[in-house]
Amino acid sequence: MQVLVTGGMGYIGSHTVVELLENNYEVIIIDNLVNSKIDVLDKIEKITGKRPDFYPYDLCDKELLKKVFMQHKIEAVIHFAGLKAVGESVQKPLLYYHNNLISTLNLLEVMKEIDCKKLVFSSSATVYGSPKELPIKEDFPLSTTNPYGSTKLFIEYMLKDLYQSDPTWSIAILRYFNPIGAHPSYLLGENPNGIPNNLMPYIVKVASKELDHLNIFGSDYPTKDGTGVRDYIHVVDLAKGHIKALEKVLSTNKVDCYNLGTGIGYSVLEMVELFKKVNQVDVPYQIVERRAGDIAECYADPTYAQKELGFTAEKNLEDMVRDSYQYFLHNQ
Numbered sequence: 600m601q602v603l604v605t606g607g608m609g610y611i612g613s614h615t616v617v618e619l620l621e622n623n624y625e626v627i628i629i630d631n632l633v634n635s636k637i638d639v640l641d642k643i644e645k646i647t648g649k650r651p652d653f654y655p656y657d658l659c660d661k662e663l664l665k666k667v668f669m670q671h672k673i674e675a676v677i678h679f680a681g682l683k684a685v686g687e688s689v690q691k692p693l694l695y696y697h698n699n700l701i702s703t704l705n706l707l708e709v710m711k712e713i714d715c716k717k718l719v720f721s722s723s724a725t726v727y728g729s730p731k732e733l734p735i736k737e738d739f740p741l742s743t744t745n746p747y748g749s750t751k752l753f754i755e756y757m758l759k760d761l762y763q764s765d766p767t768w769s770i771a772i773l774r775y776f777n778p779i780g781a782h783p784s785y786l787l788g789e790n791p792n793g794i795p796n797n798l799m800p801y802i803v804k805v806a807s808k809e810l811d812h813l814n815i816f817g818s819d820y821p822t823k824d825g826t827g828v829r830d831y832i833h834v835v836d837l838a839k840g841h842i843k844a845l846e847k848v849l850s851t852n853k854v855d856c857y858n859l860g861t862g863i864g865y866s867v868l869e870m871v872e873l874f875k876k877v878n879q880v881d882v883p884y885q886i887v888e889r890r891a892g893d894i895a896e897c898y899a900d901p902t903y904a905q906k907e908l909g910f911t912a913e914k915n916l917e918d919m920v921r922d923s924y925q926y927f928l929h930n931q
């Protein structure tokens with residue numbers, strides 16, 4: 600069965616492509632490489648022994664997108680492609696709304712035209728805004744505090760309206776918590792260009808002495824030790840969750856949302872201390888003021904994904920901090 604993976608050369612996309620190939624799906628990737636590197640294709644082939652068809656196209660070019668669908672018998676789509684830097688989205692809202700919404704509209708219109716109506720969409724826990732209670736369930740109120748998060752929420756609305764208009768669609772909306780870690784081969788992992796925004800890649804650059812120290816954004820939150828608490832999920836677990844969601848959309852006709860998290864919240868200080876212990880490396884840090892837009896605490900109630908998808912994250916935080924650092928060491 601042929602599955603199109605948009606953004607399949609990215610961090611989560613490439614790990615999902617590996618899982619798809621290892622589950623004997625045929626994979627076609629469209630990725631404009633704006634936030635990924637072409638050598639990921641070789642890494643995927645090295646891990647799986649299979650090389651997906653790859654098109655370096657931008658989904659905003661509807662004609663090129665249509666060409667790919669005409670050249671393959673695509674039966675389902677996993678849609679990762681999109682810009683995803685929160686801070687950048689605040690500076691460049693039109694870029695984010697144009698890129699993330701037009702690319703998705705193009706994809707949905709072409710899928711409708713050729714009658715391919717099975718879709719897994721990469722959403723984010725950011726659509727829950729600042730939750731009033733924890734753990735977070737899928738029916739909690741939705742709100743966003745930055746353009747990136749708003750693009751994810753608007754696409755969720757588009758998908759729900761599309762299904763209402765045509766219930767022959769089958770759509771799984773996956774709300775990721777905080778993906779970190781790397782493939783056990785250490786051939787795939789997260790290596791953002793420049794100064795990372797996210798905690799784990801920043802810690803790795805401090806541990807490798809590329810950056811001098813970690814700035815911990817606030818220690819006065821109402822949390823176990825005053826620093827921010829998040830639900831970190833290993834990227835391989837997250838990829839496996841996409842296989843479960845694909846199986847769901849192939850066997851049902853509905854639109855539904857699923858939290859992909861572990862259900863466990865760890866603080867920044869807990870993460871730093873465990874990273875140092877597991878990797879036997881120092882991570883100097885300073886406590887500084889809070890980062891604008893951050894929430895205190897966020898972790899998933901994973902029971903609905905377990906019940907509906909049969910998905911449960913298996914790897915723990917030790918696996919995540921080890922794999923993140925080992926990926927760096929293996930790719931210096």
Ligand code: WQD
Binds near residue numbers: 828
């Ligand atoms: C985690 C914790 C920070 C960096 C973001 C996006 C979200 C999703 C995942 C796409 C927080 C603290 C961080 C640093 C720090 N991305 N921190 N120093 O903000 O939970 O979520 O990435 O879908 O949309 O918002 O992740 O890794 O940036 O922060 O103290 O240098 O680490 O305050 O408590 P976040 P993060």
